[in-house]
Amino acid sequence: MSFNLAILTDNWREILDGMALTILIWAAGTAIGLAVGLAVAVVQLFTNRWLAAPLALYVAVMRGTPFLIQLFVIYYGGPFFGLDLTPLTAGIAGLALYGGAYFSEIFRAGFLSVPPGQIEAARMMGIGRLDIVRHVQLPQMLVIILPALANMTVLLSKETAVLSVITVNELTSVIQSIGSTTFAFAETLLFLALVYWAFLEIVTAAARRLEKRVGRFMLRSQS
Amino acid sequence: MFDFNLIIKSLPMLLEASVWTVVYSLTSVAIGFCIGTLMCAAGLSASRLGRGISAFYVSFFRGVPLLVQLLISYYCLPLIGVNVPSSVAAVGTLALCTGAYLAEILRGGFLGISPGLIEAARMVGLSRRQILTRIEVPLAVRLTLPALVNETTMMVKASSLISVVGVLELTRLAQNIATSTFQPLEIYLTAGAIYFVINGAITLLGQLAESRFRLETAR
Amino acid sequence: MTADNATNSRPIIDVRGVWKRFGTAEVLKGIDLAIRKSEVTCIIGPSGSGKSTLLRCIAFLEEYSEGEIYIEGELLGFALEGGKRRRVSDAEVARVRRNVGFVFQQFNLWPHMTALENVAMPLKLARGIAREDAEKRARRMLEKVGLGHRAGAYPSQLSGGQQQRVGIARALAMEPHIMLFDEPTSALDPELVGEVLQVMRDLAAEGMTMAVVTHEMGFAAQVADTVVFIDHGVIAASGSPQQVFRKDENPRLRQFLQNYFERNVFWQGGEDAAS
Numbered sequence: 001m002s003f004n005l006a007i008l009t010d011n012w013r014e015i016l017d018g019m020a021l022t023i024l025i026w027a028a029g030t031a032i033g034l035a036v037g038l039a040v041a042v043v044q045l046f047t048n049r050w051l052a053a054p055l056a057l058y059v060a061v062m063r064g065t066p067f068l069i070q071l072f073v074i075y076y077g078g079p080f081f082g083l084d085l086t087p088l089t090a091g092i093a094g095l096a097l098y099g100g101a102y103f104s105e106i107f108r109a110g111f112l113s114v115p116p117g118q119i120e121a122a123r124m125m126g127i128g129r130l131d132i133v134r135h136v137q138l139p140q141m142l143v144i145i146l147p148a149l150a151n152m153t154v155l156l157s158k159e160t161a162v163l164s165v166i167t168v169n170e171l172t173s174v175i176q177s178i179g180s181t182t183f184a185f186a187e188t189l190l191f192l193a194l195v196y197w198a199f200l201e202i203v204t205a206a207a208r209r210l211e212k213r214v215g216r217f218m219l220r221s222q223s
Numbered sequence: 224m225f226d227f228n229l230i231i232k233s234l235p236m237l238l239e240a241s242v243w244t245v246v247y248s249l250t251s252v253a254i255g256f257c258i259g260t261l262m263c264a265a266g267l268s269a270s271r272l273g274r275g276i277s278a279f280y281v282s283f284f285r286g287v288p289l290l291v292q293l294l295i296s297y298y299c300l301p302l303i304g305v306n307v308p309s310s311v312a313a314v315g316t317l318a319l320c321t322g323a324y325l326a327e328i329l330r331g332g333f334l335g336i337s338p339g340l341i342e343a344a345r346m347v348g349l350s351r352r353q354i355l356t357r358i359e360v361p362l363a364v365r366l367t368l369p370a371l372v373n374e375t376t377m378m379v380k381a382s383s384l385i386s387v388v389g390v391l392e393l394t395r396l397a398q399n400i401a402t403s404t405f406q407p408l409e410i411y412l413t414a415g416a417i418y419f420v421i422n423g424a425i426t427l428l429g430q431l432a433e434s435r436f437r438l439e440t441a442r
Numbered sequence: 443m444t445a446d447n448a449t450n451s452r453p454i455i456d457v458r459g460v461w462k463r464f465g466t467a468e469v470l471k472g473i474d475l476a477i478r479k480s481e482v483t484c485i486i487g488p489s490g491s492g493k494s495t496l497l498r499c500i501a502f503l504e505e506y507s508e509g510e511i512y513i514e515g516e517l518l519g520f521a522l523e524g525g526k527r528r529r530v531s532d533a534e535v536a537r538v539r540r541n542v543g544f545v546f547q548q549f550n551l552w553p554h555m556t557a558l559e560n561v562a563m564p565l566k567l568a569r570g571i572a573r574e575d576a577e578k579r580a581r582r583m584l585e586k587v588g589l590g591h592r593a594g595a596y597p598s599q600l601s602g603g604q605q606q607r608v609g610i611a612r613a614l615a616m617e618p619h620i621m622l623f624d625e626p627t628s629a630l631d632p633e634l635v636g637e638v639l640q641v642m643r644d645l646a647a648e649g650m651t652m653a654v655v656t657h658e659m660g661f662a663a664q665v666a667d668t669v670v671f672i673d674h675g676v677i678a679a680s681g682s683p684q685q686v687f688r689k690d691e692n693p694r695l696r697q698f699l700q701n702y703f704e705r706n707v708f709w710q711g712g713e714d715a716a717s
Binding site for chain 2: 501503532533536539540542543544546548550551552553554563564567568569609612613616
């Protein structure tokens with residue numbers, strides 16, 4: 001077995017495009033997923049159970065079934081509902097809905113971690129429900145749930161590879177097609193693993209630093 | 224029109240394939256548990272080499288998407304002369320991947336054991352190995368039971384990815400039926416429902432085990 | 443009093459010039475202590491004085507930094523080679539302290555085993571006793587501490603006092619020559635202290651050699667042959683209960699006892715409890 005690294009350098013343009021798309025999918029999926037998760041958590045905790053029950057089902061289903069099947073349902077099953085999505089849109093939507101379910105659980109735990117006495121106090125001052133969420137609960141819980149949010153965000157970056165199965169042209173897909181046209185599987189796939197590994201290590205380290213800084217900031221602001 | 228007849232017709236086949244899903248995922252969790260225990264022990268040992276290997280293993284298998292790991296084992300194992308059935312390679316890869324997560328979970332469990340319980344075992348003359356097998360492992364498993372059960376459900380879901388390397392299980396069969404009938408929605412929803420039921424059952428069993436063991440561990 | 447004939451025999455525990463340092467902190471500063479067969483030694487002192495550390499050194503749960511501890515004539519934890527000491531293997535440590543039983547403040551029962559299993563398991567594993575015999579002996583030990591009827595209960599189903607009595611049974615089952623008690627009643631609710639102290643009184647009456655780190659001055663006064671007062675890592679006073687509680691003039695000891703009485707006396711004449 002010999003390594004022919006020229007295969008990688010010859011195709012650097014496609015590879016870079018693939019990387020860019022992977023990061024775009026990840027960023028978009030995470031951002032929308034966070035919004036979905038927060039919305040689901042707020043509705044579940046602060047409205048009536050007729051709204052909360054279907055959302056609980058949504059969360060349970062997204063957490064209990066494979067991401068790949070979810071993608072298939074959205075991408076191949078979408079046309080049944082008149083949703084003719086491109087692979088990319090379906091992929092980002094899938095990632096956001098999948099991540100959103102997990103994010104909503106994290107947000108929910110965060111809301112519940114703020115002592116009820118503080119909310120009662122705010123209520124006694126006549127502060128509105130949404131203002132309490134924004135000014136009392138969110139700032140406190142964000143510090144507590146930051147590690148879990150960061151962890152989930154990192155996990156989502158790995159899930160982007162699954163989008164290759166519904167023909168999204170992200171990094172895994174690009175590398176696979178280079179591999180299968182040149183038969184240089186070892187070079188291409190090991191390179192792919194290294195890229196993800198390095199990327200994940202960097203993102204994880206960045207998340208740790210962020211947690212530390214926020215933690216320090218909170219300590220200072222409390223004292 | 225949503226085709227219920229198709230669902231009823233393909234359900235027996237899908238259920239049969241889901242047996243493979245359960246077999247593959249539970250086998251890999253069982254193997255992964257052994258790997259994870261070893262790697263966790265190495266990570267907590269005094270040996271610098273052991274700690275290094277453990278850290279490298281955990282970092283790599285948690286840092287690379289499972290799909291990429293599966294592709295590597297599928298395409299690259301034959302290149303170095305390892306010719307095993309794709310299902311074996313796939314289960315091995317799943318086991319290595321979940322082993323990394325299980326090692327981290329168990330690590331938390333071992334560190335959560337009150338040191339006094341180990342001291343008590345030393346004072347009645349148990350050997351190091353007896354302490355590990357009779358005290359530490361059982362307690363670490365009980366302490367981390369919810370996380371272990373969760374990891375098992377994650378593996379049931381992750382096993383759907385081995386369809387990509389051509390192993391026949393629930394997802395792969397669903398794909399086959401979907402492409403031949405041109406009715407993907409019905410088939411994938413059914414497959415999803417089966418996964419949901421499998422994971423629901425695992426979670427339920429986990430909760431039963433937890434409530435049984437909580438009685439013993441509550442202090 | 444057994445003191446007269448005991449002074450001639452070899453001590454079961456012989457602590458000579460023991461120091462213990464944690465980093466730069468000196469917790470024990472040259473402790474000398476001998477415990478003879480059938481003697482009950484109570485070790486008292488303010489929290490942080492080093493009394494628990496001393497007991498843990500005697501059990502080799504802590505490595506002592508300097509000095510020597512002999513258990514029935516054998517040096518514990520180290521081998522002397524040309525004036526230098528070398529740490530011996532864990533198995534060798536276990537061999538030397540095989541006749542030492544230890545009872546913990548926090549009981550430390552294994553939560554995944556029943557009371558019976560907690561007592562029987564070490565017999566099977568460490569002593570190689572067959573299952574039936576081990577369980578028979580375990581049952582006998584549980585009966586001895588008054589818990590024969592709770593053999594099948596898990597620790598979480600037992601009260602603190604019951605858990606501690608199982609802890610005592612577990613140590614007793616190994617047929618130790620000496621029992622070490624590390625504040626055995628400090629983690630208990632006040633109403634549960636009595637049942638544990640009663641078991642310990644019975645043991646002392648049977649002639650068990652015991653070293654007890656305790657805050658129970660009443661127990662020390664009634665049961666101890668020797669009371670040792672440790673303060674700032676040294677033995678500041680020692681002798682019979684009469685000597686230590688009544689006669690010793692050490693100001694730190696008097697202050698310690700004064701604090702104890704002020705905390706515990708709520709009734710005129712309550713001081714009688716210590717006589």
